[in-house]
Amino acid sequence: MRVVIFCHSALSDWNHGNAHFLRGVATELAARGHEVRLLEPDGGWSLSNLLADAGPEALAGFHAAYPRLAPERYRLDALDLDQALDGAGLVLVHEWSDPALVRQVGAHRRRGGRYALLFHDTHHRAVTDPGAMAAFDLDGYDAVLAFGEVIRELYLRRGWARRAFTWHEAADTRVFRPLPGVPGEGDLVWIGNWGDEERTAELHEFLLGPVRALGLRARVHGVRYPEAARRALSEAGVAYRGYLPNFEAPRAFAAHRVTVHVPRRPYVLALPGIPTIRPFEALACGIPLVSAPWRDAEGLFRPGEDFLVARDGAEMARHLRAVLGDPALAAGLAARGLETVRARHTCAHRVDELCAILSALGHPVPGVGGCGPSAPETPVLSGTCPS
Structure with missing residues (x-):
C-alpha cells in the first residue's frame, strides 16, 4: 500500500514532539513493506530553527x-496533489498543517x-484554542485520529468530524530501548522544552x-x-545542555539513574x-520514572507499578x-514500565490499530x-503486508 503523510516536519524534532511518533509509525509501515x-x-x-x-x-x-525515511519538502503554492497522491491507499494529514492544505486534500478526495x-x-x-481547530475543513475526510478519548469526543460533539477514533501516541522501540553498558553521568535527566509558561510553576x-x-x-x-529559566536551573544546580535530537535521548537516559515527567x-x-x-519513550528505555500528577483515565499504564x-x-x-x-525498587520500576510499553504501547501496536x-x-x-507483524531485517514486496 502506498501511504502519504503530510506533516509539519519529520526531519526536525526541534520543539516539535509530533515528529517523534510520526517517525516511528512511518518506519513501522515501511518495515512492513508499505511505500511511505x-x-x-x-x-x-x-x-x-533546527538548522539554526x-x-x-x-x-x-x-x-x-x-x-527507511526520506522526507520531501514542498511549497503549497506549487504542490501537485494529483502527482503527490497518485496510487495512494492511505493519506494522513497531521493537524499541524496549513488549513489550506487540509482543505485542498479534502477537495481532492471528494473529486x-x-x-x-x-x-x-x-x-x-x-481544548485550548477551539477556534483554530474549527477552521479546519474536514469535508472529504473519512475520520479523525485523536491522541486521546477526550479529543475524540470533542470532534464528534462539536460536529468537526463524522467519525473519530482514539489513537494514542507510542514509543518507537527501534530507537527507544535500553542501552546497557553506557557509562553513568549523573543521577537525574529531564528532556523537555520549557513550555511557553504552560508548566513553569510545575517545573519549579x-x-x-x-x-x-x-x-x-x-x-x-x-x-x-x-x-529566567536558565538562571533558575543554575541556581538549582542543574546543568542545562540545550537541544538534544530525540533519537539520542536513549543514550541520555542510559547515562542516568532516574527521570521525571x-x-x-x-x-x-x-x-x-x-x-x-515522553513517558512512553522514557519507559521504553528502561529508566525508572517519577511523574507529577496526571490522571490515567484510559488505563494506559499501572501508576505506582510502572512509575x-x-x-x-x-x-x-x-x-x-x-x-x-x-536498587531493587529502581530495577522493579524500570522492568515493569518497560514490560507495559512492549506489551501495549509501541509503534507496531499503533500500526496494528491503524489497520x-x-x-x-x-x-x-x-x-x-490485513496487517501482520513487521519484519525489520527481511524486506517484503511493496504493497503487501506480512502475514
Missing part, C-alpha cells in the same frame, strides 16, 4: 537514525480519490525544587528556555488520559530519594491477514 511518502512544507519553522541551532549535521543524524483520508490530531488546541515544584533539596547531579535538555498544565486540567509521548506518582514537590523528593537509594481502523472504514489493508 513523508511530505513537509519547505521553510517550516521547526526545521529552520544544530546546523546541517543534525540532518545527517536523522538519516542515520531513520534510514474521486479512492484512498482513505485521515486527519491526525496530537495537540491540546481542540517537581523538578528544580527536589533536585536542589536532594543535591542531585541533574541534567536538562530542551529548547526555548528563557534567561512533568506534564503541561492543559493536559492535567482538561485532557485526562493523555500523557504525551511512581508524586502529588507535590515534597513527595517527588521522597520518591526520588527512594528510587536512588534502593483495524482502516478496515472499519471500508479500506482494508492489502496483504494476507
